[in-house]
């Protein structure tokens with residue numbers, strides 16, 4: 001699979017709202033009963049808003065955490081399961097969509113057949129790697145593995161040209177790690193050492209299942225760890241990768257090939273039958289120089305072992321049970337999840353990954369009404385005008401830059417619910433009783449779809465998330481905000497609840513996504529999605545000064561044990577949270593000022609309209625995480641934990657102090673409040 005940003009097994013597209021990994025039924029939604037009235041809202045607003053929720057909510061055994069996203073996702077899984085069970089029992093009279101989603105799910109649910117087959121469904125692919133006679137023949141095997149699944153050694157993908165977003169070009173980038181981030185290989189603290197041991201145990205387990213002797217399995221683990229450690233050393237740190245300028249290295253095809261002669265990229269591109277291209281972006285050129293050294297120093301045997309490992313690891317969740325269990329044990333070491341999800345949940349998720357816009361069609365038919373879309377559009381409008389007003393009144397920005405910012409804001413497009421045009425899966429063959437075959441073919445189908453984009457104009461209608469996804473994103477190249485149908489449900493968006501709560505929840509989320517267009521990363525792209533500096537020098541300095549206040553503020557928050565948040569890694573998300581809540585409040589005040597507004601004056605649960613606004617935001621982020629999972633996220637997640645998505649923002653809002661009757665400036669021990677937008 002080819003994708004720009006990969007976090008564990010969840011693909012996070014650009015700036016998503018903040019939910020990683022996979023998946024507790026519970027009645028979710030805004031509720032006064034979640035509030036712990038024994039807590040002073042001025043001291044710890046998160047604990048106040050979520051205290052009772054935290055007392056009554058347990059992390060489900062089959063999840064690393066629980067929060068609103070997880071609760072809504074669990075509801076969705078039940079809906080999707082019904083759709084898939086119906087589709088899989090439909091027989092030959094089904095339409096092509098139901099045949100594909102039904103047979104994918106049905107084959108996945110046939111656990112007995114999968115167990116009977118053992119490793120056989122993957123054997124041909126593993127043998128193909130074994131047959132490579134020398135290192136130069138190995139590139140053919142690597143190209144094949146990239147096509148059908150994981151990305152050993154490096155990543156290859158299609159993405160808009162940073163300087164001409166209308167055109168899609170080829171990218172090569174760092175990659176090839178099995179642990180979540182380079183730090184896992186390079187740091188010596190005990191938790192990181194433990195994680196490497198878990199990976200080593202996992203490699204030994206899968207190798208042994210695949211008929212290696214004890215000493216062979218041990219040797220395989222050593223080879224894989226050695227190669228991945230070298231790749232980790234060559235990789236750029238996640239925080240540095242936040243700056244698009246650090247990933248901007250367009251060069252000729254020949255120059256890219258020369259960076260790593262031993263990689264044989266010319267052969268690789270030809271193996272993949274890419275469209276013609278003369279230039280490509282090498283996101284991290286230094287990585288490829290060091291990759292070349294790895295290819296020269298490692299034996300053919302070690303490299304084959306490494307490539308086979310990646311294929312086996314990627315396929316393990318869809319092989320016989322012993323493979324599934326070994327894979328789960330490894331993931332469990334990283335995220336603390338107590339039990340594996342029941343098979344049906346895993347199979348629903350697999351069908352969503354493989355055929356998301358086919359399954360998504362059925363999902364929106366059942367769940368998504370046009371009236372919801374109309375109300376969302378109205379809210380997006382009001383958030384956009386609030387941001388426009390906010391920009392106009394910013395005390396630190398000069399008129400020239402304000403004008404540019406307004407141009408960019410006016411150009412932001414929005415996508416709500418589901419795509420106008422559904423993806424065509426007619427060329428993808430899905431067979432009953434062939435889980436691994438379906439899995440590999442679906443991966444290849446998607447890889448080829450991505451490769452075909454190279455040297456073509458950007459398709460701005462395309463979606464980066466499937467309709468049932470409980471998430472949202474801003475895409476800088478498209479300069480667009482996107483809200484799949486999955487997130488347009490309580491507690492994010494509730495058609496039955498008062499507008500104050502909705503403005504604090506989905507309103508502030510819309511504001512969050514809009515603000516991404518103007519955070520430390522987004523501000524470097526212009527209205528057309530091109531990497532271009534449109535800032536007056538003085539304004540850029542003022543921005544940096546204000547952003548560093550936020551980076552420092554969040555760097556003091558404790559994620560778990562003695563681990564503090566990385567204020568630089570989370571800067572964009574924290575900036576978006578602070579900006580999002582502020583402009584949602586501006587939008588709400590304008591709405592409530594209008595005659596006939598639903599909220600004027602009433603006191604739901606004893607709370608004023610504006611208090612309900614803040615409660616709406618806070619309750620979106622009620623959350624419990626297993627400690628292992630917290631430790632992992634602090635390393636890889638650009639989002640802050642729920643507690644700080646609430647308290648971090650409240651510390652910066654004099655409006656909050658006023659609404660809740662708090663002593664002014666209470667939050668930061670007298671330190672200055674931070675404000676960018």
Ligand SMILES: [Zn+2]
Nearest residue numbers: 015016017576
């Ligand atoms: Zn975000």
